């Protein structure tokens with residue numbers, strides 16, 4: 001049942017067939033939530049380049065001539081092995097989704113500690129839908145967020161991670177999304193719901209990978225709430241196949257004294273977009289958003305983020321660095337908003353890109369919107385080639401041109417990996433970086 | 442060992458080297474002295490193959506092999522080493538990693554096997570000690586935040602690790618206090634040997650008290666205008682460049 005991708009008429013048709021069968025159908029608040037999402041998507045359609053934040057990423061063009069089979073109806077082939085970023089001994093909590101369907105066979109949920117809920121969303125909606133009420137954030141009729149509205153309407157899988165107050169969850173929670181497990185191109189709408197209770201701590205590893213070139217489409221929305229005094233460390237690796245389309249939106253809310261730290265490592269997909277909307281709601285909330293992107297060929301990778309400081313004494317740091325080769329295109333749109341009451345805000349944003357080929361391109365747009373007068377905010381963006389003096393210096397010591405390039409790019413990106421606080425995850429990231437470098441033309 | 446014949450080179454279309462002839466035998470140390478802007482660094486870059494330095498005439502042979510056709514890394518493999526006047530800072534690359542990559546790249550292109558990590562570190566630690574450096578430099582990124590003296594010692598350390606056939610030292614003495622100068626000179630002297638030739642470029646005679654050359658050449662406006670024994674350096678010190686250049690004109 002392949003269809004023209006994500007047009008309003010196609011979605012409406014699908015809605016008529018599907019609405020009654022979506023997980024949680026019949027629960028009033030959820031039906032309303034979905035209906036509102038559909039209505040919003042119907043009004044805005046796919047976001048196109050006429051919208052300010054979609055200027056550099058032409059989604060309608062990327063989806064033209066593509067058609068997908070919805071996850072609910074796709075056939076999947078069996079899968080022997082799922083790659084993990086974690087050392088074998090620490091993979092005790094794991095959820096695996098194959099093209100949008102939960103795979104109990106590949107998952108591990110037996111060792112769930114007291115006070116921790118970790119379950120596929122389909123199961124939560126069946127057994128305890130009330131647990132989700134209030135945790136899903138609606139797309140709020142913002143035209144720029146039509147994809148999230150579409151997700152509100154159609155999401156049919158994902159997960160709930162809920163850590164109760166005061167629980168220190170030492171084991172990282174690993175969530176793996178595998179694409180390309182079907183002979184068909186699969187479209188899935190997933191929801192990742194994370195709630196870290198007061199004073200609790202957790203580490204989340206979100207890993208997107210594909211079998212082969214993975215020609216599917218994922219539209220993922222994450223609702224992350226970090227309560228007072230709690231902390232979440234979040235690694236996100238997106239290394240899906242080079243035919244796939246990866247669309248993700250993260251809503252992040254931090255209460256007083258909450259900490260959130262993420263590293264987004266992006267090397268996959270034909271087209272990817274990661275939107276982050278982080279709101280610092282309580283004093284001393286602290287957020288670090290780091291990102292590394294490595295793209296080549298004709299890959300397109302977009303990070304669009306907004307960090308909102310709403311109260312005094314909050315801090316945010318954002319460092320995105322990457323290397324673009326061949327005809328790859330990167331987009332970084334980072335906005336820091338400091339509301340009138342948010343005095344003593346400390347906000348820093350930096351975007352640095354190495355352009356390894358003349359045809360590679362970055363559109364970098366850091367922005368500050370400051371309505372308070374006593375703040376420390378800074379942003380910067382650089383883009384350029386590798387330093388010719390450094391290249392010559394290395395070559396004069398015997399390193400080949402490729403070896404010298406690789407060493408310099410590695411040093412540039414590895415800095416972010418070495419800053420990532422979970423040591424056990426660094427080797428897998430460095431390995432991916434080195435692997436990418438070996439493929440440099 | 443090294444034969445430079447009628448070497449002309451341009452930078453951005455301007456001729457900087459205007460016919461240099463220089464022959465250095467195996468085991469010899471030659472000094473090139475000259476005022477600022479005379480073309481000393483240009484010569485060192487032409488020898489090591491930097492982009493943007495175009496040879497318009499002449500040839501350079503190392504052990505009979507034409508260097509000018511080779512990429513910088515191929516010259517390194519053939520035994521050319523340049524101690525930079527301004528060593529480049531490379532943030533994020535630890536010195537040890539860099540040295541190991543360099544040593545093994547050169548070994549590989551010579552058909553030798555890579556050194557294992559233990560062997561490599563042992564040799565490296567010994568050389569670091571000889572140069573009066575602390576092990577801490579090895580963990581730091583290449584030249585990043587190094588003082589002028591530390592950078593120059595690091596150049597000599599690289600030379601000691603790479604054991605080149607031809608070492609070109611471009612103003613390795615500039616900016617060094619007397620202790621650092623002695624340490625650098627000791628490091629260089631330790632590498633003197635029958636199979637290694639050196640070209641020591643300097644503005645001042647002082648270095649040549651510690652590294653005593655076999656021959657001294659005076660470079661002015663892209664030409665060697667006088668050559669002589671070590672006493673020529675003393676004469677330069679006494680009279681200054683202006684007199685010598687005038688006398689040669």
Ligand SMILES: Nc1ncnc2c1ncn2[C@@H]1O[C@H](COP(=O)(O)OP(=O)(O)O)[C@@H](O)[C@H]1O
Pocket residue numbers: 452453457475476477478479480481482483484
């Ligand atoms: N990259 C360059 N572009 C243009 N001119 C240069 C460049 N490098 C050197 N020169 C010129 O070449 C001449 C010789 O410079 P250099 O070799 O650095 O002299 P030295 O090392 O003897 O002080 C000088 O006139 C200098 O201005």
Ligand SMILES: [Mg+2]
Pocket residue numbers: 481482483526611612
């Ligand atoms: Mg010079």
